[in-house]
Amino acid sequence: MSAITTPTPTATATADESAPEAVPLLNPETGEPLIDPETGEQMMGVPSQEAVPVLDPETGEPIIDPETGEPLMALPDQSVDAPEPEATDAVSTAADLGDAVSERSETVGGMIDSMQGMALEVGSMRVSLWDVFVVVLVIAVVITIAWMITKGMRGILKRVTRLDESQSVLVEKIATIIIWVAAFLVGIDLLGIDLTALAVFSGAFGLAIGFGLQKTFGNLISGIILLMDKSIKPGDVISVTDNAGTESFGQIRKIGIRAISVVTRDQTEYLIPNENLMINQVVNWSYSSRDVRVKAPVGVSYGSDIELVTELLYKAVDDVPRVLKSPKPRVNLMGFGDSSVDFDVRFWIQDPEEGMANIRSDVYRRIWQLFKENDIEIPFPQRDLNLRTNDQFQQLVEAISQRIEK
Numbered sequence: 001m002s003a004i005t006t007p008t009p010t011a012t013a014t015a016d017e018s019a020p021e022a023v024p025l026l027n028p029e030t031g032e033p034l035i036d037p038e039t040g041e042q043m044m045g046v047p048s049q050e051a052v053p054v055l056d057p058e059t060g061e062p063i064i065d066p067e068t069g070e071p072l073m074a075l076p077d078q079s080v081d082a083p084e085p086e087a088t089d090a091v092s093t094a095a096d097l098g099d100a101v102s103e104r105s106e107t108v109g110g111m112i113d114s115m116q117g118m119a120l121e122v123g124s125m126r127v128s129l130w131d132v133f134v135v136v137l138v139i140a141v142v143i144t145i146a147w148m149i150t151k152g153m154r155g156i157l158k159r160v161t162r163l164d165e166s167q168s169v170l171v172e173k174i175a176t177i178i179i180w181v182a183a184f185l186v187g188i189d190l191l192g193i194d195l196t197a198l199a200v201f202s203g204a205f206g207l208a209i210g211f212g213l214q215k216t217f218g219n220l221i222s223g224i225i226l227l228m229d230k231s232i233k234p235g236d237v238i239s240v241t242d243n244a245g246t247e248s249f250g251q252i253r254k255i256g257i258r259a260i261s262v263v264t265r266d267q268t269e270y271l272i273p274n275e276n277l278m279i280n281q282v283v284n285w286s287y288s289s290r291d292v293r294v295k296a297p298v299g300v301s302y303g304s305d306i307e308l309v310t311e312l313l314y315k316a317v318d319d320v321p322r323v324l325k326s327p328k329p330r331v332n333l334m335g336f337g338d339s340s341v342d343f344d345v346r347f348w349i350q351d352p353e354e355g356m357a358n359i360r361s362d363v364y365r366r367i368w369q370l371f372k373e374n375d376i377e378i379p380f381p382q383r384d385l386n387l388r389t390n391d392q393f394q395q396l397v398e399a400i401s402q403r404i405e406k
Helices: 092-104 106-117 129-159 165-191 195-212 214-229 274-279 306-318 357-373 391-405
Strands: 023-026 073-076 119-122 125-128 237-241 247-255 259-264 269-273 292-300 330-336 341-349
Touching (some): 106 125, 106 129, 165 247, 214 247, 306 341, 306 357, 341 357
Antiparallel strands (some): 023 073, 119 125, 237 247, 247 259, 292 341, 330 341
């Protein structure tokens, strides 16, 4: 038999606090209690995973079984009932806080004792009404402090002039995330919550992250990327298409964690998920410059003076205040249509958020006034009807004439 650590009887054990505790020994063959031949009592020894020889406490030699003549082997008695572990408090801070308050006020201490007595045990965890009260109190304090820090941080960022608007929003979002994550960790530390108490909910929480919050985290990361590359920033003017396919222009008011807010000229506010701006085509009218060129096609009759028409078109755009003087407007003769000579008036504006359709309307209104003053005809579709004469047609005409005469 290979050498194994020998169990030592209780009588010869030294007072070593680190030594294993002696337990009753069993016969490895029969499983019955092992009896000392001299005293008739069950022998005690240090627990072991295998049967080992029992040593004489005086000589240190193996004790011989008088019946078999073999060394006496023993196993620890595994049937000894271990003490049941006591339920531990899930919130350790609550107990310390309760003791501190009880020392100062017996009345409040009695109320805390009553609240601690109303508890629910889940496995080895014990959650009392006092624990719940402390958790709610700490959460309220931590959230209030985090909110105040976030508000103060926003005020500081508004006073920092070195950051442009997109950089300010990016710093604000990242700082907000850091503040709330730190608030969560500080709250857990203050409460002294044993995180193993949350192990039951880890599976459900993982599924919620995987399915329910997948889009939320996707939109969060997309918003941070949009702010980092500055392709979309607050104040930009973009094209927004509704469900009916109608395109309208809107100005980005803010970029949130989940979506951006776009306000159109009719004060309709669109909430567009950040992820959609990452995967879909977006027309940003003020991405690199706020100057936007607008086109206004115009047609005149073939009998019009081309040079006069060109002069009037230039005068029309110059009379509209929103049209920029530089870059200069341009009037192009685009072609000869079926019933008109086609011109294209091109001019620039610097405030697309004020609307695109209304500036084109102002230019058209001024063109109409100038054309009316100078007798410039704007053609419209006309049709000539030619009827071939025949006997039936002549009879119809005569019948109509007779009825009119009568």
